[in-house]
Amino acid sequence: MKKLSYAEALREAMAEEMEKDSSVFIMGEDVGIFGGCFGVTGDLVERFGQDRVRDTPITETAIIGSAVGAAMTGSRPIAEIMFAGFLGVPMDEIFNQAAKMCYMTGGQAKVPMVLRVPNGAGIGAAAQHSERTEAWFTHIPGLKVVYPSNAADAKGLLKTAIRDDNPVMFFEHKILYNHVGDVPEDEDYVVPFGVAEVKREGSDLTIIATGIEVSHSLEAAEKLAEEGISVEVIDPRTLVPFDKETLLKSVEKTGKLLIVSEETKRGSFASEISAVVAEEGLFYLEQPIKRVCAPDAPVPFSSVLEQAYLPNPDDIVTAVKEML
Amino acid sequence: MKESKEELVKLLEDMLVIREFETKVQKHFAEGEIPGFVHLYLGEEAVAVGACSALKEDDFITSTHRGHGHLLARGGDLKKMMAEIFGKATGYNKGKGGSMHIADVSLGILGANGIVGAGLPIAAGSGISAQILDKDSVTICFFGDGASNRGTFHEAINMASVWDLPVVFVCENNLYGISMPQYTNDHRKGQNIQDVSDRAVAYGISGVTVDGNDVMAVNEAVVEAVKKARSGGGPSLIECKTYRHRGHFEGDPTVYRSDEEVERWKEKDPIDRFVKILKDQEILDDEGYKELRNEVKGRVEEALQFAQESPEPDPSEVTTDVYYGGAE
Ligand SMILES: Cc1ncc(C[n+]2csc(CCOP(=O)(O)OP(=O)(O)O)c2C)c(N)n1
Ligand SMILES: [Mg+2]
Secondary structure, three states: OEEEEHHHHHHHHHHHHHHHOOOEEEEEOOOOOOOOOOOOOOOHHHHHOOOOEEEOOOOHHHHHHHHHHHHHOOOEEEEEOOOHHHOOOOHHHHHHHHOOHHHHOOOOOOOOOEEEEEEOOOOOOOHHHOOOOHHHHHOOOOOEEEOOOOHHHHHHHHHHHHHOOOOEEEEEEHHHHHOEEEEOOOOOOOOOOOOOEEEEOOOOEEEEEOOHHHHHHHHHHHHHHHOOOOEEEEEOOEEEOOOHHHHHHHHHHHOOEEEEEEEEOOOOHHHHHHHHHHHHOHHHOOOOOEEEEEOOOOOOOOHHHHHHHOOOHHHHHHHHHHHO | OOOOHHHHHHHHHHHHHHHHHHHHHHHHHHOOOOOOOOOOOOOOHHHHHHHHOOOOOOOEEEEOOOOHHHHHHOOOOHHHHHHHHOOOOOOOOOOOOOHHHOOOHHHOEEEEOOOOOOHHHHHHHHHHHHHHOOOOOOEEEEEEOOHHHOHHHHHHHHHHHHOOOOEEEEEEEOOEEOOEEOOOOOOOOOOOOOOHHHHHHHHOOEEEEEEOOOHHHHHHHHHHHHHHHHOOOOOEEEEEEOOOOOOOOOOOOOOOOOHHHHHHHHOOOHHHHHHHHHHHOOOOOHHHHHHHHHHHHHHHHHHHHHHHHOOOOOHHHHHOOOEOOEOO
16 A cells, blocks of 8 residues: 555556556646646656647537547547536537447447546635536436545546546546545556445444545544444445445445435435435335535635535534434 | 826726736735635736726626736726625625626626636627617627637637627737647647637638737727727727736746746836836826825725625525525
C-alpha cells in the first residue's frame, strides 16, 4: 500500500493505462501545462506529450463528439469536462451518440471512452459550478456510471473504466481530490464494476451513500457507535451497474434503510435506490425508507447558505436517530 | 462618440471605479474573506467602459464570469456588488450568486454567466424581444476569445445576422482562455486565426478589431455598431484586444505566460494611457486626477465596509427564489 490523494490516484491510473496501451489518450480544457483545473492530469503532458494529452479549445460539444468518433475508430479517449455543471453542453453527444451507438448498430459499434467529471458542491462555486448530475446519466441506457468515494477506488475504478468497451461516466467529487488514502501498489490492481463495498458492518440500520457522503456517513456511524447504535454503511461505488444484492442482504439484516446523497432529492439516484428496495426488499423493511439529500434548489454561493444546503454528518446522525 | 470634457472625465472615472473595486476584491480574496472563484477585470477596464457608455438606459447587456467590470460600467451599486461578492444578505443576489453571477436585472443585465459562451444566444433572444415588442433597445453581448470557439458563438451570430437582430457582439480578446492562448504559431492554440473579427465575414456581418486598451477606440466602434443595430441594420462583431493583469482566477499561478509579456501589456495600461491623453489635452491636471482617484477610493472603501458589516443570509433562504413569484 502507498499513500496517495484521490487526485494522484486518478493520475496514476491514467498514466499506467497510457503506458500500457498507446491507444489511450486524454483530452479536455487546460489538461496540459495547466495540469487540469483541479490538478488531476498534473504532469501527464510532460510524460506523454501534447498529442496524447490534448488541450482543447472551449468546445465541450466537440470534445465529447470527437471522443465518440475516436473511440469508434480504435482509440480509447479519456475526456475531461471541467465541471459537472458544463455537461449540458455536450448532452447530445453523450446521450444520443455515445450511449446509443452500440444499440443502434445492433451491437456492431463499440465506444470505449471515459468521461471524467468533477462533481459536487462545497467550494463556494455557486449554482453552475457545483452540480451533481450523476442521476441524469443513470437514466440513460448504454452508459456506465461510476462514482468513487476514496483514493483506492478512484484508481481501481478508473483503470476498469479505461479498459471497458463502453462509454463510462466517471464522477469525481471535488472535495475528495485532496483526500489521502491507502492505494494498493500492484499495477494490476483494479476494482470491478457492480460490486458494492460494505465499509462498516452494523446491525441496527443500513446506510447506503455515494461520493463524498460515504465519508460523511462513516463519520456519522462513528459518532452513533459511541451511543451504542450500530450502523452498516454501504458504498455502491458504481451506480450503473448497481449491486442490488449487497444492499438487499444488508436491509434484510437491519430492517431499516437510510439513503444519503448530495444530489437534490427529487429524481435523484437516491430515488432509484429506494425504488429498488421498495420493489425487491419491501418486506425486509420495518419502517419507511428515509433519504438525506440536498433540497430541491440550485447550490447557493454564500458559505452560510451552502453549508445549510449540503447534507453533513450531523444531518445523518439526526436522521438515524429519528428512525430508531 | 464621447467628446465633451465631462464625458471624457466620466470615462476615466468609470475605469477608475473598476480599477479600485477590483483591487479591493483582490486584496480581500487573498485575505480569505471571499469564497469561491473570483475572475478580475483588471487591465480590461476600457472595454466595458467604452462599450457600456454607448448604451441608453433601457438597453441590455449579457455579462460573463469576468463580469464585475460590466456591471460597474453599467452603473451598478458598489455596495450591493461588494456585499454580493462577500456572499452577504444585502448583496444584489442575496448572497446566492456571488462574483460569477452578480447582476442587476433592473439595469438591463441579463445575468452574469458561469457557462462560457452561454450569453451569446441569450443576447440574440433579447434582440428578438426588441423586434417582437417593437422597441428600439440594443443588446451588447460581452464574451471572451475562448468563448468564440463554442458552438453558441456560431449559432447565435448566425441567427442574429439572418434576422437583423439589434445586438452588438463585443469580444474581449485578452489572448487567453485560462491557459489556452487564443492564437500562436504552434500547435496549442484556441483558434487558427489571429483576429476573432475575421469570423464576421462568415455570417455576412461587419467585424472590426480595435485596441481594447483604448477607451475612445472601443467607444467609437461600439457607438457606430449600436447606431446601426438601433436603426435596423443588424448585428456587428467588435473584437477588443486587451489583456488581463491578473491570472485567470485569483490563485492562478499563470505558468502559461511570461512575466515579460505581462509587463509589456502593463505598459499599455488603459487607464495610464487615457490619463496621459486627458492631461496632454489639458482636460485634467495632476490635482484633478488625484481628487478623482481619492473620491473613487472613498466610494469603494464605503462599499467594502458595507459588505463587511452586512449580515449573512438566513439559512431559510436556501429554498427561496427557486421559482419566480414564490411557490413551485
Ligand atoms: C462551457 C464552459 N466551458 C468551460 C468553462 C470553464 N472556463 C471558465 S472561464 C474559461 C475561459 C474563458 O475564456 P474567455 O472566453 O477567453 O474569457 P476570459 O476568461 O479570458 O475573460 C473556461 C474554460 C466554463 N465556465 N463553461
Ligand atoms: Mg480570454
